[in-house]
Amino acid sequence: MTNYQLGLDFAKKQDQNDQLAGFRSQFHIPKDHQGNDLIYMTGNSLGLQPKISKAYVNQELDDWAKLGVEGHTEAKNPWLHYHEYLTETMANIVGAKPIEVVVMNSLTVNLHLMMVSFYKPTSKRYKILIEADAFPSDKYAMESQLRHHGFDQKDGLVLWKSRAHEVLANYDDLETILKEQGDTIALIMIGGVNYYTGQFFDLKRITELGRQHGCLVGFDCAHGAGNVQLNLHESGADFAVWCTYKYLNSGPGSLSGAFVHERHAHKKDLNRFTGWWSHNKETRFRMRDEFDQLPGAEGWQLSNPPILSMAAIRASLDVFEEAGFDNLCKKSKALTGYFEFLIQDLNNPDINIITPSHPDERGCQLSIQVKNADKSLHQKLMDAGVITDWREPDVIRCAPIPLYNSFEDVYKLVARLKTILN
Known part of the structure; x- marks a missing residue:
């Protein structure tokens, strides 16, 4: 996809046409003090929690409580081969x-x-x-x-x-x-x-x-x-x-x-x-x-194997299987390409994307180098409801994750970055 357009309406239309958009509701999205969804762009450091994770872990806790050591063979998901x-x-x-x-x-x-x-x-x-x-x-x-x-x-x-x-x-x-x-x-x-x-x-x-x-x-x-x-x-x-x-x-x-x-x-x-x-x-x-x-x-x-940790992995893998990894990679390229398009449209000489521009030479992470910036820029983004990742000396890492980030997330991130830089 290369026919990106400016404006919030374009982002909203992409989300409406996105067959994977519903997977966002399967994740816990961090919120601000007013209960609004934060723009979470740090899945490259720690991915968000699938809502089914708690049930998967609780299943093993319940079987441990009921069965003790017999859970290795008698649990709903026998631990011996987990x-x-x-x-x-x-x-x-x-x-x-x-x-x-x-x-x-x-x-x-x-x-x-x-x-x-x-x-x-x-x-x-x-x-x-x-x-x-x-x-x-x-x-x-x-x-x-x-x-x-x-x-x-x-x-x-x-x-x-x-x-x-x-x-x-x-x-x-x-x-x-x-x-x-x-x-x-x-x-x-x-x-x-x-x-x-x-x-x-x-x-x-x-x-x-x-x-x-x-x-x-x-x-x-x-x-x-x-x-x-x-x-x-x-x-x-x-x-x-x-x-x-x-x-x-x-x-x-x-x-x-x-x-x-x-x-x-x-x-x-x-x-x-x-x-x-x-x-x-x-x-x-x-x-x-x-x-x-x-x-x-x-x-x-x-x-x-440590069963409780594996239960959480299993929950996430089941979400991946439902979404289809090929589908996720396709959306990832569209989402990241849109992100790059908006950053470039800022036409700010202090901004440089150091991640390769070719879609096959990157994933969903964009590393944005900001001239003369320090970690206070990262803090200003946090204060504006955007969770990104700062890497010294002058790089903000942002990852629009196809499972739970939206085109509107990307639009709002860039709009708030523009306001802060100005």
Whole structure:
């Protein structure tokens, strides 16, 4: 969609014609002191709560109260296999096969577990390549892995930097790095969608480049899962991890997802940390058998699943399934394109959108750089009923989420930003 128009009437008409508009009513929208809906544009940090989440969690609380330990087998949704209820829908969202996906642990924990298996340094090939402005937790994790294996973190961490006076990472520069240092790089670990700029990287292209130089490849898809079509299986990546509390609306600090490509599914000799939940399900409770590795991503599990958190994830995934992820991605592009159109119409020389303009190179996040601004601008927006996300030194991140944001939300956000800037 490119035939955007100015004026509130256009936004209202788009909402009237939006087949997904009804899903907004399935979410709790934060309100101001007068009871008016706030304009919530921070689903890229914490997604809103689906109204059915409480019922899903309460079901498990009720079964726990009534059944105690027997809930593992006798609950309405037996806890013993609860993580399996999430697998198929989650696999569809990230573009994977069910055998390649599991929900477990938290994001950085899963990242470390993946590196136990896929970061295999030698005296010659030991470096890790990441984008220079990676999410801090990823950078810290990479540095600690280097130290753990006895390497210097400054020497061992290769940064894919943007060019001078540019913000976005350039693939030509990545190719140059790999040509010059590829034989020393053990692992490429990139954020699938950069948290700061919103740049959606070409996962398949990066994976193919890495494989040409003998590197293993993984992605942190925290800002991609539930936002863009990741197509993880097709990308050929060795592994990926993501959280579920941003675009996947599972609640603060909720569990992470992990992807391991099916070519690794039956490699029982692949180094990994293990626990009883990665043991053969048929013999797990005999308790004294020798370890028998589960195939696929499930084989990276350690412990039995935290049911209450998984219940909230299940609620959100059921909403995604009802809406259809392809439909959501289509609306996302229309909503974000409209947002970009309105920002550009401000014709303000102090404003620069640092997120890629091509719809296939971004999700629903726009990172708006405001010259000479500080966090007081963010506070003024908050005071005006707009919840956005500030990132130092001068960027407001806004994410119009297709499940619960409207075209009118976008219109009002830009109108209030214009008033504040003027």
